[in-house]
Amino acid sequence: MSEAQSSTSRGLPPATSNALAAKAAKSTVGNAILVNKRQKGNPILDHVKGVPWEYNSDIVVDYQVGSTTGLLYLSLKYHHLHPQYVFTRFEKLGRNYDIRILLILCDVTEHQNSIKELTKACLLNGITVVVAWSAEEAGQYLATYKLYEFKSHQLIKERVDADYQSVLRAVLTTVRGVNKTDVMTLKTNFGSFSNIVHAPTEDLQLCPGFGPTKVRRLREAFNKPFYSTGQKPLNMNNGGIHPSAPVELESSLNGAQHIQEVERRVLPPSARAETIQLHRYSSPEWDMEHIAAQPRPGVDMELSLELNPSDEDMPSGHR
Structure with a gap:
């Protein structure tokens, strides 16, 4: 009796049983695809070429194509x-494998809604969807997953040679609309990347295949500031204040109100508490006699300005 079967007989929880089953399967995995016995008679097994496979009743998936890769098989005809x-299979699978795949065999004519529903369910459960349109294609997927189990991602990664022209081509073709022929044209006319960057706009437009739009995109790529994702270039103005938008103030505000409004709109709350040296408007020159002479309707014409306190108002120590 295997470890998984003995755990079931002892009445362990299903999650523990599944974990032990996956562990037992991983310990026996080699060059062969492990096939669950429930898949016996599946026609896709006849199309697994170049890779051995063997039955294993301890795995929770239908096919184990790697030590950390488990695959469930579903026919849309059976799904309907x-x-x-x-x-139910998703619940039993849980998180046993690092890479979880649902291989769907599309063997019905009305498949759009079913595939859409299954894709949504797989996204919620962290499962990759692979759709095969024939049993032969499904068998090829199984064999390919096993054959490439230990292959590096470098096989599908774009190769860029280390020579100058290859690097120049890889850099300039990242600009929208610039192709390999344009790169050869620029290199022939200007020689180096530095000369291309510092070339006048008029000289770039003289090159064959370079119109105003392509030249503008090149200029934007050369002159755009470098900053990481999520950051914005800082605009140091007004002694460290970075206004995010133009501040429009009402003309009726006086000097002190103007400064307070600027601080309220521009500065973050933490910076408002600090003492910041800003340019403050000087107070206007008051002409008391002129103000007193101006008649104001509804207001007593007598202007009383007690600029100097009386003897009664002053403390005894200051008399």
């Missing part, structure tokens, strides 16, 4: 008859 079956 038993729509809850695949969701």
Whole structure:
């Protein structure tokens, strides 16, 4: 009796049983694809070429194509008859494998809604969807996953040679609209990347295939400031204040109100508490006699300005 079967007989929880089963399967995995016995008679097994496979009743998936890769198989024809079956399999699968795949065999004509529903469910459960349109294609997917189990991602990564022209081509073709022919044209006319960057706009427009739009995009790429994602270039104005938008103030505000309004709109709350040296408007020159002479309707014409306190108002120590 295997470890997984003995755990089931002891009445362990299903999650523990599944974990032990996955562990047992990983310990026996080699060059062969492990096939769950429930898949016996599946026609896709006849199309697994170049890779050995063997039955294993301890795995929770239908096919184990790697030590950390488990694959569930679903026929859409069967899914239409038993729509809850695949969701039960998702629950049993849990998080046992790092890479979880649902291989869908599209063997019905009306498949759009079903694939859409299954894709949404797989996204919520962290499962990759692979759709095969024939049993032969499904078998090829199984064999390919096993064959490339230990292959590096470098196989599908773009290769850029280390020579100057290859690097120049890789850099300039990142600009929208610039192709390999344009790169050769620029190199022939200007020689180096530095000369291309510092070339006048008029000289760039003289090159064959370079119109105003392409030249403008090149200029934007050369002159755009470098900053990481999520950051914005700082605009140091007004002694460290960075206004995010133009500040429009009402003309009726006086000097002190103007400064307070600027601080309220521009500065963050933490900076408002600090003492910041800003340019403050000087107070206007008051002409008391002129103000007193101006008649104001509804107001007593007698202007009383007690600029100097009386003897009664002054403390005894200051008399």
